[in-house]
Amino acid sequence: MVDLGRVQKELQECNRDVQVSGIKVSPRGDSLTHLSGTIPGPIGTPYEGGTFKIDITLPDGYPFEPPKMKFATKVWHPNISSQSGAICLDILKDQWSPALTLKTALLSIQALLSAPEPDDPQDAVVAQQYLREYQTFLGTARYWTEAFAKTSLGVDEKVQKLVEMGFPEAQVRSTLELVGWDENAALERLCSSA
Incomplete structure (x- = not known):
């Protein structure tokens, strides 16, 4: 069962310093297991100036299982599917730890925009x-x-x-x-x- 108390705390933490990080997370509808995240494109990258929406679904095992995240905004990046928005990032798979939060996951996705890993692609083209x-x-x-x-x-x-x-x-x-x-x-x- 998803720890809803923790999810609410994480949402508050994310939205507390939104002016600094630009990262936001909010519930979609009245569910705390289907969320919408936003990250600003990193400065000095081709994504600069963009605001990218991330669709977040929390599995029953969260925070012991990673959140399921994919780009809702189309993005051209080696580690993100240009078709489905699927993200190739280790912490969203086998490197997830309950010590990580939605915010750290979104910061990691933002960092991935700055530093693509073309040798481990999600989108080969x-x-x-x-x-x-x-x-x-x-x-x-x-x-x-x-x-x-x-x-x-x-x-x-x-x-x-x-x-x-x-x-x-x-x-x-x-x-x-x-x-x-x-x-x-x-x-x-x-x-x-x-």
Whole structure:
């Protein structure tokens, strides 16, 4: 049986320093066994600026069994399935310990975003791209962060705004990708090349 008292304490601990860590956990509905976590994309990575939702299900054996966690936000990463959001991380499997908490698990997932392990992939396609075409990997990971993890203007809105200014869509997309989806930098480049 899930230790609900412990789960409530963990939720309070997670949400107490949300301003510092950016990590939040909240119940989905009125159940304390199905939770929703959020982690900010680490600074200096292609995930920077994104907010990633993690679906958390606590098994009956929690905290003696690891929580089941998967990305609800699509993410391009060697250790996370681009299809299902499944996460390849030892502490969510055989390295789990009851001393760990939901917060430490989410911090570990955030650290995994900073330091991919392409030799132990969850998604072989992404891992191959990471190893063989690193710049393409970075561009794709940034694009997915923009498209799926940012609540500000999405990629399509940025493209639409620039196309409405009279630039061809293909050129707009390639320029946006080149400048890391920075709308102002893209506009400057488009204007200077026109």
